[in-house]
Structure formats: structure tokens, C-alpha cells
Amino acid sequence: MKIQELKSTELKKEYKISIPVKDVDEKVTQRLNVIGAGATIQGFRKGKAPIAVLKQQYGQRAWAEAAEQAVQEAADKVINDNKLKPAMQPQIEVETFEQGKDIDIKLSIEVTPKVNIMEFGKIAVTNRKVKVSDADINETLENIRNQQKDLIDAPKTAKAKLGDTVIIDFEGDAEGVGKLAGMKGEGASLTLGANQFIPGFEEQLVGAKAGDDVTVNVTFPKDYHSAELAGKKTVFETKVHAVKHSKPAELNDEFAKKLGLDSLKALKDHVEKDIQVELDRLSRLATKRDMLDVLDTNHVFDVPQGLVDLEYAEIKKQAQNEDDGSEEELKAIAERRVRLGIVLTEAGEKHAVDVTQEELRAAAIAEARKYPGQEEKIFEMFNKQPEMLSRLRAPVFEEKVVDLILEKAKVTEKVVTRDELIAYLEEADTYAKPSSKKAAAKKLATKKKADAKK
Numbered sequence: 001m002k003i004q005e006l007k008s009t010e011l012k013k014e015y016k017i018s019i020p021v022k023d024v025d026e027k028v029t030q031r032l033n034v035i036g037a038g039a040t041i042q043g044f045r046k047g048k049a050p051i052a053v054l055k056q057q058y059g060q061r062a063w064a065e066a067a068e069q070a071v072q073e074a075a076d077k078v079i080n081d082n083k084l085k086p087a088m089q090p091q092i093e094v095e096t097f098e099q100g101k102d103i104d105i106k107l108s109i110e111v112t113p114k115v116n117i118m119e120f121g122k123i124a125v126t127n128r129k130v131k132v133s134d135a136d137i138n139e140t141l142e143n144i145r146n147q148q149k150d151l152i153d154a155p156k157t158a159k160a161k162l163g164d165t166v167i168i169d170f171e172g173d174a175e176g177v178g179k180l181a182g183m184k185g186e187g188a189s190l191t192l193g194a195n196q197f198i199p200g201f202e203e204q205l206v207g208a209k210a211g212d213d214v215t216v217n218v219t220f221p222k223d224y225h226s227a228e229l230a231g232k233k234t235v236f237e238t239k240v241h242a243v244k245h246s247k248p249a250e251l252n253d254e255f256a257k258k259l260g261l262d263s264l265k266a267l268k269d270h271v272e273k274d275i276q277v278e279l280d281r282l283s284r285l286a287t288k289r290d291m292l293d294v295l296d297t298n299h300v301f302d303v304p305q306g307l308v309d310l311e312y313a314e315i316k317k318q319a320q321n322e323d324d325g326s327e328e329e330l331k332a333i334a335e336r337r338v339r340l341g342i343v344l345t346e347a348g349e350k351h352a353v354d355v356t357q358e359e360l361r362a363a364a365i366a367e368a369r370k371y372p373g374q375e376e377k378i379f380e381m382f383n384k385q386p387e388m389l390s391r392l393r394a395p396v397f398e399e400k401v402v403d404l405i406l407e408k409a410k411v412t413e414k415v416v417t418r419d420e421l422i423a424y425l426e427e428a429d430t431y432a433k434p435s436s437k438k439a440a441a442k443k444l445a446t447k448k449k450a451d452a453k454k
Contacts, residue, residue, distance in 0.1 A: 001077075003016075004017075011302055011305075012108070014108050015078050015106070016095075016106055017107055018102050019070050019074055019103040019104075021102050021103075024063070027069055028062045028066040030066070031065050031066045031069075032055060036051070039058070041053060041054075060099075070103060074105070075092065075107050079109065084111050086110065087111055088304065090107055090108065091108040092106070092107055093105060113303070117347050118298045120404075120405045120409055125287050125294070125406070125409055125411055126286075126287065126414050128421050128424065129414065129416070132276050136418070137275070140274075145248045145249050149246035150247055153243075154245045160240070162192050162193035163191070164191070165190065165192070165243075166190050166192065168190060168205070168238050170238040171185075171237055172235065173234065173235050173237075174228075174232045175233040177228055180228070182226075183236070190202065192205055198220060200219070201216055205238070208243070209240065210240055214240060215235060216237075216238050217236075218233075219232065279421070282421055283421060285425060286421060286424055291406065295340060303339050304338070315334055345401075347404070348400070353400050355400065360389055363392040364383075
């Protein structure tokens with residue numbers, strides 16, 4: 001095999017490789033022997049057909065497999081012999097690839113630059129601590145109280161309004177289709193304004209009283225999941241049995257028990273713990289940003305353009321509906337991410353950071369918990385598809401490296417308010433995705449609106 005170096009820079013290597021036809025032919029013979037061992041060919045016992053017969057029947061397939069193997073082995077040899085560290089999948093350009101001829105290819109490799117990692121003890125960061133306030137707890141409890149409303153029977157003369165719940169029977173008759181299964185219900189509970197039914201249905205029940213018969217005219221959306229109903233005008237004959245008003249639940253021990261907790265105090269403790277977990281997560285994110293800023297400042301080097309292009313494309317895709325900066329700013333973020341990724345990887349390898357199967361399993365469990373009600377299904381997917389599990393390795397590895405650095409860094413604690421912490425996270429780009437920097441800061445507010453029941 002002939003190998004000629006065409007280009008050699010710190011970030012890119014190019015080679016011309018010529019694989020002799022005799023080397024490929026040897027692999028073809030090996031492939032034919034493997035194929036022949038299990039082949040059944042008329043006139044011969046299984047696995048006993050001569051090589052000439054196998055070549056006649058399977059020669060093209062064997063050559064294609066052998067040639068692919070030869071090219072991959074040649075590329076691996078160049079990488080290993082030159083101790084290269086590819087930043088991404090090497091590019092192979094075929095110049096000659098014909099049966100009976102030498103195979104000629106050009107191999108282009110973007111390599112990861114060598115980086116001298118700074119001493120972690122020289123890194124100074126701030127750990128911004130936030131303590132949950134009574135106001136935070138009370139606000140969350142009020143949100144939960146409003147979400148867990150009690151239904152009270154309204155007077156029979158009361159007219160339903162948005163926010164009320166009506167108990168109804170209904171049956172639909174679609175234009176040109178008729179009455180289909182699924183368009184009929186008895187004793188159905190419908191909260192007006194909750195957009196549970198077809199658009200326009202609930203609004204037509206506003207003003208109805210118990211005992212009223214209401215004819216509801218709607219049109220199914222054009223993108224409705226049932227093709228035979230999509231875009232169809234439909235009449236629903238509806239009987240209103242009852243109108244129910246709602247009122248926020250009382251915050252007491254009984255209410256807490258409905259949520260699966262022993263008492264109101266237990267509910268408050270649960271809410272406080274839940275908010276503190278989120279505040280601690282945001283605090284770590286801020287500390288991590290401090291650390292990454294120091295690493296970025298102290299490690300200046302050129303990065304592989306291919307990685308930058310991939311990162312930029314991902315950022316642009318995520319930021320297309322957000323005002324997250326100009327093209328130049330997004331490209332700068334992409335380059336920063338790539339550089340920091342290289343630094344963290346180099347730091348982790350230098351200090352022999354590894355990810356165990358137990359840690360991957362824990363990460364899979366945490367990921368599955370993000371999908372309430374589908375945890376077992378998601379976790380089973382991770383078990384059955386190893387490639388899915390392997391995708392969790394990178395973020396787990398990164399967090400372990402961050403822990404390693406922060407253990408050796410100079411960390412100063414500072415007590416701040418929740419608003420100050422969120423404002424800090426919104427100030428500038430972090431190593432996280434641009435679209436998520438805002439989401440991370442706002443998640444606390446969203447979490448307050450969530451049901452405390454878990």
C-alpha cells in the first residue's frame with residue numbers, strides 16, 4: 001500500500017492512498033470463503049462449492065465488501081500510524097474504485113488540536129446561593145390551589161360561562177359522512193374554554209342551562225387526524241344535564257392528602273424542596289458559566305472548521321424563531337462551544353475521567369422521568385437500543401469533568417436573590433444552547449405553576 005501525504009497543518013491532514021489490487025483480491029477470497037461456508041449451491045453439498053463457482057455467483061458482492069474493508073483498514077492505518085485524533089468522521093474521496101484495478105482514494109482528516117490545559121487551581125468562580133423564600137412557597141401553593149379547583153353544582157337556572165364545567169350528552173352528524181363512532185358521548189364532563197373539544201364547540205355552550213338542548217355547528221380542522229372527518233361541517237345535538245361552577249381548593253390537610261401527602265405542612269415542605277432543587281440547578285449553571293468563561297479566556301487556539309460549521313447549523317436551527325443575535329454572533333458562539341468542548345474533553349482524558357455503566361443507567365432513568373406516564377417505555381427503549389444510551393455519555397462525561405475542575409478551583413460563595421441569579425444567567429451566552437439560556441432562567445417560574453403531586 002502506498003501512502004503519500006498531500007497536506008499537513010495543525011488542523012487538517014490529507015493523504016493519497018493506493019491499495020494494490022492483489023491486497024483486495026486476497027480479501028475477496030477471504031470473503032468468498034466466508035460466504036461459501038453457509039451457501040447452498042445446486043450440485044454441491046452445503047459449504048463445499050469450489051472457489052471458482054463461488055466467484056461466479058458471489059464475486060461482485062465479495063469484491064464490494066472486500067474493497068470497502070480495504071479502504072476502511074487503510075484509513076485506520078493512516079490515523080493510527082500518525083497518531084491522529086480526528087475531530088469528526090474523516091472524508092474519503094474515491095479516485096479509482098474498479099474491480100481488477102488498484103484502489104486510489106484521498107483521505108481528508110480534520111484533527112483535534114493539542115491543548116495545554118491550565119491548572120485548575122488558578123480558576124476562580126462564584127457560587128451564587130439562593131434560599132427559598134416564604135413568598136416563593138406561598139405563590140406556588142396559590143398556583144396549585146387554583147389548578148386543583150373543586151366543582152360545585154350551580155343553580156338549575158344558572159347560565160354556563162367560560163371556566164364552568166358542563167355535563168353533557170352529545171351526538172354528531174357529519175356532512176356527507178353521517179353519524180360515526182367516536183362522535184357520541186354520554187355524561188361527558190367539559191370545561192368551557194379549556195379547548196378540549198373541536199374548535200368552536202365549547203363557545204356555543206356558553207349561556208346554556210341545565211336541561212337545555214343545544215345544536216352545535218362546527219367544522220372539523222382540515223388537518224384532523226381522521227381523514228373522513230377532516231374539513232367536514234358537523235352538527236352536534238347536545239343535551240346539557242348540569243352546570244358546575246369551580247372554586248379554588250382550600251389549602252388544608254385534606255387538600256394535601258388528595259395530592260398524596262400527609263398534611264399541609266408536608267405539602268409546604270415538598271414545595272420548598274422542589275423549588276430549592278431548581279434554584280440549586282440554576283446556581284450550578286451560573287457557576288459552570290463562570291468556569292467556562294475562565295477556560296475560554298485561557299485557552300486560545302484554532303478549532304476545526306467542520307465542527308464549527310456543524311455547531312453553527314445546530315444553533316441556527318434552534319434560534320430561528322428567537323432573537324438570539326446576528327449571524328456573526330451565532331458563529332462566535334459556535335466557535336466558543338467547539339473550543340470549550342475540546343478543552344473539557346482534553347481535561348477529562350488527562351485526568352482519566354470515565355463514565356460507568358451505572359452512571360449511564362442513572363442518566364437513562366433521569367431522562368425517562370422527563371416523560372411522566374411513559375417512564376417504563378422510555379427506559380425500555382434505552383435498554384433495547386444501545387446507541388441511544390451511548391448518546392448520554394457525552395453530557396455525563398462533561399458534568400464529571402466540571403465536577404473535577406470545580407473541586408480544585410477557588411470557589412467563593414455569594415448569597416443572591418432569585419431574580420439576581422436569573423438576571424445573571426440572562427446576561428450573556430453560556431456553554432448551553434442559546435435558546436436554552438432563556439429557558440433555563442424562566443424554568444423556575446414555569447415550575448411554580450406545576451402540580452406538586454409527583
